[in-house]
Amino acid sequence: MVAPAVLSAAAKAAKVAKAAKQAGRSAGGNGNDEEEKKKRRRRLLIIIAALSSGSAWPWAVGGLVIVILLASLFGNVGGAATAACGDYAENANNGNTSPAAATKPIMPSGSMYAPSMAARYEVPPRMILASMRAAARYKSLDWTIIAGQMYQETKFGQDKSAAPGGDNGHGYSGILQFGDAAWKDYGADGNGDGKKDRYNVDDAAFATANYLHAKHAESDAYEALRHYSGSQRTNTIYMRVVLTQAERYRGELLSDKKLIKRWYEHLAETVKRNPSFPTLGQQSDIPEPVNNNVQISDASTIKASPRKKWSTPPLEDEEQVRAAAPDSDAGNEAATSTTPFGSRSATSLSMATVAHSRPVAAPMAPRAPAEPKGEAGKNWQWPLKKGTYQIGTKYRETGNNWSLGYHTGLDFKAGTGTPIYAPADGTVTKAGAGGSYGNETDIKHANGVVTLYAHQSQILVSAGDRVKRGQLIGKVGATGNVTGPHLHWEVRMPGVDNPFVAGHDAGPGMVDPEDWMQGKITASPDYGSVPDGQGGKQEQVSTDEAYQQCATQAKGPKVEPDGAGETGVMPSADNPVVRAALGWAQRGIGTPYVLGAPRLAGDDPSSFDCSSFVQWAYYQASGKKIDITGTTYSQEPHLRKYKISLSEAQPGDLIYFNPSGRGSEHVAMVWDPKDHKIIHAPRPGKNVEFSTWDVQDKITNVYRVPIPKGTDPVEADGGDQHKEA
Numbered sequence: 001m002v003a004p005a006v007l008s009a010a011a012k013a014a015k016v017a018k019a020a021k022q023a024g025r026s027a028g029g030n031g032n033d034e035e036e037k038k039k040r041r042r043r044l045l046i047i048i049a050a051l052s053s054g055s056a057w058p059w060a061v062g063g064l065v066i067v068i069l070l071a072s073l074f075g076n077v078g079g080a081a082t083a084a085c086g087d088y089a090e091n092a093n094n095g096n097t098s099p100a101a102a103t104k105p106i107m108p109s110g111s112m113y114a115p116s117m118a119a120r121y122e123v124p125p126r127m128i129l130a131s132m133r134a135a136a137r138y139k140s141l142d143w144t145i146i147a148g149q150m151y152q153e154t155k156f157g158q159d160k161s162a163a164p165g166g167d168n169g170h171g172y173s174g175i176l177q178f179g180d181a182a183w184k185d186y187g188a189d190g191n192g193d194g195k196k197d198r199y200n201v202d203d204a205a206f207a208t209a210n211y212l213h214a215k216h217a218e219s220d221a222y223e224a225l226r227h228y229s230g231s232q233r234t235n236t237i238y239m240r241v242v243l244t245q246a247e248r249y250r251g252e253l254l255s256d257k258k259l260i261k262r263w264y265e266h267l268a269e270t271v272k273r274n275p276s277f278p279t280l281g282q283q284s285d286i287p288e289p290v291n292n293n294v295q296i297s298d299a300s301t302i303k304a305s306p307r308k309k310w311s312t313p314p315l316e317d318e319e320q321v322r323a324a325a326p327d328s329d330a331g332n333e334a335a336t337s338t339t340p341f342g343s344r345s346a347t348s349l350s351m352a353t354v355a356h357s358r359p360v361a362a363p364m365a366p367r368a369p370a371e372p373k374g375e376a377g378k379n380w381q382w383p384l385k386k387g388t389y390q391i392g393t394k395y396r397e398t399g400n401n402w403s404l405g406y407h408t409g410l411d412f413k414a415g416t417g418t419p420i421y422a423p424a425d426g427t428v429t430k431a432g433a434g435g436s437y438g439n440e441t442d443i444k445h446a447n448g449v450v451t452l453y454a455h456q457s458q459i460l461v462s463a464g465d466r467v468k469r470g471q472l473i474g475k476v477g478a479t480g481n482v483t484g485p486h487l488h489w490e491v492r493m494p495g496v497d498n499p500f501v502a503g504h505d506a507g508p509g510m511v512d513p514e515d516w517m518q519g520k521i522t523a524s525p526d527y528g529s530v531p532d533g534q535g536g537k538q539e540q541v542s543t544d545e546a547y548q549q550c551a552t553q554a555k556g557p558k559v560e561p562d563g564a565g566e567t568g569v570m571p572s573a574d575n576p577v578v579r580a581a582l583g584w585a586q587r588g589i590g591t592p593y594v595l596g597a598p599r600l601a602g603d604d605p606s607s608f609d610c611s612s613f614v615q616w617a618y619y620q621a622s623g624k625k626i627d628i629t630g631t632t633y634s635q636e637p638h639l640r641k642y643k644i645s646l647s648e649a650q651p652g653d654l655i656y657f658n659p660s661g662r663g664s665e666h667v668a669m670v671w672d673p674k675d676h677k678i679i680h681a682p683r684p685g686k687n688v689e690f691s692t693w694d695v696q697d698k699i700t701n702v703y704r705v706p707i708p709k710g711t712d713p714v715e716a717d718g719g720d721q722h723k724e725a
Contacts, residue, residue, distance in 0.1 A: 001596055002489055111255045112136070113144055114263060116407050118304040119249035120312040120609040122287045123147055124278050126201060127156055127175075127266040128312065134190060134205035139715045140218040146176075146208050148245035149228070152238060153177045156278060156286050158199070163281020174198035175280065176208050186210040199280065216572040218228050221246075225392050237292045244290055245298035263315060270312050277310045380424045380517060381469060381525035383453065384476075389414040390587065392486055392604065395512040403436075409452070410489035410513040413604070415590040415687040416457050416485040418476040421527055422467040423451060431459050437488065438480025441473060447494070450508050454488035455480050470526030484592050484606045485687075491516045571651035571672050578652035578705070580621035581715035585669050585679050588613060588688045593681045599630060608681040608688060611635060614654055617669065618705055623714045628705060632656060633663040639703035649673040658697035666697060 116129055127150050128143075135143035154162040154175050161168040162175045172179050174646040178187070178198045188210055189195060190202030197203045208228075217224035222239050225231075229238035254260050273617045278284045287305035292304075392411035402408070434440025437454035441461060444450050457477025467473060478485040492498070493516075496509030573579045587604075594607035600619050608616065618626045629638050636656060649655065649670050655678060656664035668680030668691070676692040693699060 003191045010238065011385075024066075041204060063228055111253055112260050113142065113249070113265075114251035114254050114315070115312060116249055116251035117306070117314075118302075119144070119147065119251070121304050121307045123151075123249065123272040124156055124286065124310060125274075125312045126277070129264070129271060130190065130201045130205040132264065132267070133202065134209035136208060138213045138218065140215055140351060141209060142218075142221070142246065142250075143222055144246035145212065145225070145242060146205055146248055146250040148242035149208060149225070150175055150205075150242045151245050151288075151290070153286055157280040158278065158283050158286060162199070166199075166281055174204050175201055176204040178204065182211065183207065186214070188685075201280075219572045240296055241290055241292060243300045244296050244302075245296045247296065248290075248302060248304075264506075266315050267312060273308050274472070313677070318331050351623065378521040379469065379522045381421070381522055381527075382517070383420050383423050383451075384412050384414060384418060384487060385421070385527040388418050389487070389590065390604065395510075395514065408499070408510045409454075409488050412476070412487040412489060413484075413590060414476045414486060415592070416475070416477050416488075416687075418485075419472055419527075420453055420456065420474040420476060420487055422469055422471045422473050424469050426467055428461045428463050428465040428467060428473075431461055431463050431465075434480065436481035438482065439474070439477065440480075441468060448492070448508060450484070450492040451489040452488075452492065454490075455482050455486060457485070489513055495605070573651045575627075575707050575712040577618075577621050577654075577707045577711050578717050581617045581652055581705075582669070582671070583616040583715055584620045585613070585671075585688075588617070588681075589679070589690075591681070591688045593684055593686050593688070595684060600624075600627075610681045613681040613688060614667055614669050621714055622711050625708065625711050626705065628654075628710075632665060632667050633668065636663055636703075639705065642703050642706055644702050644704050646699060649702050650704070653702055655693055655702045656700045657693075659700045664700045668693070668696070670702075 084162070112132065119128060127147060131143040131146040131150070134146055135141040150156050153159075154177065155219050155632050157163075157175045159168070160166050161173050161177065167173045168177065176198075183196070186207045187196040187198065188203055188206035189208035190204070192199060195203070196207075198207070211228060212221075212224050215224035215227050216677035221243065225239045225242055226233070231238050254263070271283050278286060285308055288307075289302055289305055291451040333708075389412040392413040393407050395407060395410050397407045398405060399407070422443060426442060426443040429444045429450070430440060430442035432440065434454060437452070439454075439456040439459050441453040441456065441459055442450055443453075453474060455477055456474040456479065458475040459473075460475070461467060461471075461473045465552055476487050490510050491513045492508035494508045495505040496511055498507050498509040571582060573582060588608060589607065591613075592607050593609060595609050597607040597609045597612050598605065599612050600616055603620070605612075605616060611630060615628050615630065615635070618628055628635050639654065642651065646655075650673060651670055653670040653673075654667055655670055656667050658665035666680075670693075671679045671690065676694050677690060678693050678696075679688065679690050681688045682691065
């Protein structure tokens with residue numbers, strides 16, 4: 001008999017091999033399918049005979065043979081393809097790649113997607129602005145979904161039922177097709193005229209946002225849209241069309257409040273130039289590039305329609321707008337979903353995790369010289385991948401921790417071992433001990449720009465190495481003068497005085513990394529290159545590229561360049577304070593465990609223990625109104641009357657483990673009860689992470705944290721949930 005563990009491993013190997021084989025067939029053709037099927041059947045019979053023969057194979061050897069036979073059953077696969085599709089399948093099963101994110105979009109609170117070229121050319125600016133204003137009332141609600149609904153419902157008001165007094169014959173009317181009952185529950189006054197008019201674009205958009213939020217579209221857009229449309233589970237047309245269009249309408253993910261405001265103003269000005277367009281209920285030249293047969297995976301292949309006279313121009317500085325010919329942006333923009341912003345460019349998708357960080361004033365910061373021309377001015381990316389870090393101490397923050405009295409770089413808080421990638425091509429000039437910098441790497445880029453990486457646990461390059469953008473160069477650690485694991489990243493420019501060098505010099509000296517990156521971020525970041533399978537060091541295939549291929553072959557949604565969904569899909573919770581607590585808990589991922597860690601230490605504590613972590617999440621989410629007290633021993637008595645059964649557990653509930661004479665020794669927050677998923681600060685040497693309650697010690701009790709009436713939620717970006725953008 002073969003051990004169950006071996007059978008499990010063999011099944012997993014078969015799954016990976018099959019996925020990779022399918023990828024190979026898609027790339028190279030099917031060949032003689034019938035002959036291949038016959039061969040596979042013969043090989044399968046051999047395996048079955050081997051398993052049922054009762055022979056005295058040692059189970060380990062038997063397992064090895066099974067894996068080999070299964071590999072032959074599905075054919076030979078290349079090393080890179082196997083790794084990529086295998087990893088992709090594992091991540092997809094865990095909800096950690098964008099197949100989940102594509103049908104359940106997650107947008108960081110306080111952020112907004114800029115309109116892509118497809119949105120600007122195909123969606124009337126009036127509808128874009130209405131969708132943005134409506135969605136902005138709910139943190140993390142994505143305006144592109146509402147715009148996608150406008151397309152599917154009435155093709156942006158071209159259907160006769162969208163005109164005042166119109167009806168589709170089934171009791172639904174207006175640009176977003178509300179019936180009487182739904183309008184009574186969710187109708188809104190979006191334009192501030194004191195009326196709730198379903199035929200008004202703003203009112204209808206606001207009502208749709210109300211409905212989507214009530215159905216938790218922020219964490220499960222697909223299901224919310226299914227409810228909105230009344231679709232049976234077997235009828236996926238509405239969801240596919242809306243989410244495909246939403247995907248096409250998303251441009252850069254913005255976190256800069258000033259830039260978001262500029263987009264609102266830009267759209268308002270565009271609407272003023274053509275205020276009567278479109279006339280509801282009348283056909284116009286609004287493009288209809290997507291039909292009911294579309295698959296979400298097709299989104300990235302559907303090019304933007306040609307620009308119309310009413311289309312929204314790109315957001316550019318005034319001087320650029322004056323200099324541009326009327327149709328100049330049509331020739332300058334690539335047919336992708338990203339949008340150029342001229343010299344005041346927004347951060348790209350790869351900076352989404354920094355969405356919650358606000359710029360700090362730096363009156364003493366040295367003024368950087370004019371940006372050098374050439375490679376140093378383009379195609380950069382952040383040194384850590386989105387979802388693996390949080391922004392810590394910023395450039396020029398003052399304090400006694402630093403010899404100069406201020407911070408000389410930008411800190412990325414991340415767990416020990418988190419990969420660090422080269423942000424641009426360059427040559428390694430230093431790789432080794434750096435005193436208070438710990439394990440340090442310096443890279444010199446085009447035009448003399450130098451980047452520095454401090455406190456690494458591992459250095460994976462050597463001085464003199466040529467590195468490419470996206471190449472793995474090291475891992476985050478806590479070496480040198482630190483209080484916890486993080487990457488200290490510096491950008492040094494020639495012509496800027498280096499304060500560590502006596503006297504005034506021509507540098508290179510430190511500048512603000514965030515300012516430096518403005519306008520330089522590539523639309524196609526590459527994190528995590530994998531070997532080509534042939535042992536080549538320079539020939540590499542991006543994992544994101546490979547995942548894209550795997551997704552395409554599986555007919556699944558595209559994988560975002562940033563590896564969307566690193567921390568999983570945000571769970572749904574009815575109470576907004578509980579939802580906010582889950583967001584704060586998610587923000588804590590990667591923070592190290594320290595027994596007896598300081599309690600309630602602000603927005604970004606440097607450490608947690610298990611009880612301080614859950615205490616902090618609810619304290620922050622409630623605007624410092626809910627304090628479940630300190631240790632697990634005091635928390636349980638405090639929550640005793642709110643005890644529930646494990647079968648009743650919902651996201652945000654607290655689950656206690658490991659009973660002792662003094663009480664429970666550990667606590668976690670329930671993330672997804674269906675999968676038994678929890679988020680917690682586990683033990684010394686570990687960081688805040690996801691796990692399951694099945695692998696913890698004995699469960700003692702589960703409690704639901706009481707939310708006092710009138711408690712307003714505070715999202716993990718520090719903003720009030722209902723504040724207008």
